[in-house]
Amino acid sequence: MNSNSFEFIQFSLDAKVLAFGSFKTKAGRMSPYFFNAGDFNDGARLGALGEFYANALLASQIEFDMLFGPAYKGITLAATTAVALAKKDKNVPFAYNRKEVKDHGEGGTLVGAKLQGKVVIIDDVISAGTSVRESVEMIKKAGAQPCAVLIALDRMERSGDAVNVGEFSAVQAVKEEFGIPVIAIANLQDLLDFLQSTADTHLQQNLVAVQTYRNTYGIR
Numbered sequence: 430m431n432s433n434s435f436e437f438i439q440f441s442l443d444a445k446v447l448a449f450g451s452f453k454t455k456a457g458r459m460s461p462y463f464f465n466a467g468d469f470n471d472g473a474r475l476g477a478l479g480e481f482y483a484n485a486l487l488a489s490q491i492e493f494d495m496l497f498g499p500a501y502k503g504i505t506l507a508a509t510t511a512v513a514l515a516k517k518d519k520n521v522p523f524a525y526n527r528k529e530v531k532d533h534g535e536g537g538t539l540v541g542a543k544l545q546g547k548v549v550i551i552d553d554v555i556s557a558g559t560s561v562r563e564s565v566e567m568i569k570k571a572g573a574q575p576c577a578v579l580i581a582l583d584r585m586e587r588s589g590d591a592v593n594v595g596e597f598s599a600v601q602a603v604k605e606e607f608g609i610p611v612i613a614i615a616n617l618q619d620l621l622d623f624l625q626s627t628a629d630t631h632l633q634q635n636l637v638a639v640q641t642y643r644n645t646y647g648i649r
């Protein structure tokens with residue numbers, strides 16, 4: 430595990446964005462962990478979050494010209510990543526969409542810089558891939574080129590629901606369908622490594638449940 434991933438997991442636990450317990454996912458599975466990016470909800474946390482995204486993006490060495498954040502959560506994520514990149518001497522434009530079409534003033538659904546060149550889509554998680562699919566469509570329609578997706582956590586689990594388990598994860602499907610990389614600041618393997626190596630015995634107690642979940646739903 431790289432240090433950005435390790436520190437990100439610690440940061441997410443401290444912020445209580447990453448929690449252990451019993452949570453129902455969008456797919457209807459009972460998960461022993463959950464990542465709620467909406468709880469990075471103050472200036473210091475959002476600023477630090479942008480640093481983690483920027484570090485992961487720069488470490489990937491992907492060439493890009495701008496960022497796009499799908500509404501709603503992606504908007505703040507793209508904005509804070511753009512600020513962090515600018516602090517690292519990589520000042521790039523960013524854009525985002527509205528979920529509802531604005532029918533007055535400048536109108537439309539796109540806000541911010543004009544979509545052009547190689548665009549990185551920034552979001553928190555990919556569940557079914559709907560948000561990425563819609564983003565790819567908007568970017569291509571504007572004449573630009575989606576070049577990567579950057580997310581906070583890749584749960585590395587196969588598609589489907591509690592009973593039916595598909596062959597591949599939504600992240601794998603996005604890579605395959607659009608031929609673009611998906612970069613995650615951290616993934617389920619990092620979380621397992623973290624739980625295995627932590628000196629916090631209370632935290633370590635979650636290892637078996639997370640491993641069992643991975644054995645049931647995890648990608649092969």
Ligand SMILES: O=P(O)(O)OC[C@H]1O[C@H](OP(=O)(O)OP(=O)(O)O)[C@H](O)[C@@H]1O
Nearest residue numbers: 500501502552554555556557558559560
């Ligand atoms: O891969 P998907 O199935 O699209 O799921 C992932 C998307 O779902 C959530 O956003 P949501 O669409 O709920 O909107 P929000 O950002 O307004 O919460 C999340 O922030 C991702 O954008």
Ligand SMILES: O=C(O)c1cc(=O)[nH]c(=O)[nH]1
Nearest residue numbers: 454455463464465554556
């Ligand atoms: O699958 C989901 O619904 C899901 C899982 C998770 O950890 N975080 C999240 O925002 N959604």
